Amino acid sequence: MPNNMKKTIVSNTQFMETINLAGITYDSIVDGPHLRTTLFTQGCPHACVGCHNPETWSFENKDVRNIDEIIASILSTSNKAVTFSGGEPFSQASACYKIASTLRNKGFNLWAYSGFSFEELLNGNEHQVNFLKSLDVLVDGRFVLEQRSLTLLYKGSRNQRVIDVQKSLSTNSIVLYPTEKIAKESSVKLFI
Numbered sequence: 741m742p743n744n745m746k747k748t749i750v751s752n753t754q755f756m757e758t759i760n761l762a763g764i765t766y767d768s769i770v771d772g773p774h775l776r777t778t779l780f781t782q783g784c785p786h787a788c789v790g791c792h793n794p795e796t797w798s799f800e801n802k803d804v805r806n807i808d809e810i811i812a813s814i815l816s817t818s819n820k821a822v823t824f825s826g827g828e829p830f831s832q833a834s835a836c837y838k839i840a841s842t843l844r845n846k847g848f849n850l851w852a853y854s855g856f857s858f859e860e861l862l863n864g865n866e867h868q869v870n871f872l873k874s875l876d877v878l879v880d881g882r883f884v885l886e887q888r889s890l891t892l893l894y895k896g897s898r899n900q901r902v903i904d905v906q907k908s909l910s911t912n913s914i915v916l917y918p919t920e921k922i923a924k925e926s927s928v929k930l931f932i
C-alpha cells in the first residue's frame with residue numbers, strides 16, 4: 741500500500757468517531773416527558789435479572805454509526821428532547837458526551853438511563869463525568885426484579901431514582917425530579 745494511502749486511512753480512523761447502537765426511535769413518549777428521540781446503545785455490563793432488553797448486553801458491533809450523522813438525524817426532527825438508553829450508555833460515554841454536548845448547546849432537554857448510580861458515575865472516568873454533567877435528568881440504578889412495578893413513572897423498579905442532575909450537582913446532594921408534576925404538564929402539552 742502506498743504511504744500516502746496509509747496516512748489517509750490512519751487519519752480517517754483517528755477523526756471518525758462512532759457509536760454502537762442497538763436502535764433509535766424518533767417518537768418516544770415513555771422515556772421522559774414530551775416527544776423524544778431515544779438512542780439505545782449496544783452493550784451493557786450489568787446483567788440485571790428480568791432485563792427487558794437482554795439483546796443489548798453484547799458489546800459486539802451491532803449498528804455502528806458515525807456520530808455526526810446521528811446528530812444530524814436528531815436535528816432533522818422537530819423533537820428538542822433526547823434520551824440515552826440501552827444497554828448502558830455510560831459504557832460509551834465519550835460518544836454519548838459528544839452527542840449530548842452538541843445538543844445541549846442547541847437547547848435540547850437530555851435524559852439518560854444507567855445501571856450505574858449517580859455516585860458511581862460522579863466517581864467514574866473523565867468521559868462518564870462529562871456525560872453526566874451534560875444531562876438534565878439521570879434515571880439511575882440497576883433493574884431489580886423484586887422491586888419491579890408497572891405503576892412507576894419513567895423507571896422500572898422502586899430502587900431506581902429519577903434525578904435532577906443539574907440541581908444535584910449544584911447542591912452537592914441528590915435532588916429528585918418531580919416526575920408526577922412534569923408528566924401532567926407534558927401530557928397537557930402533548931394533546932393540545
Ligand code: SF4
Pocket residue numbers: 784785786787788791792793794796826827828854855882883
Ligand atoms: S442496566 Fe438496563 S439494559 Fe443493562 S441489564 Fe440492567 S435493565 Fe438491562
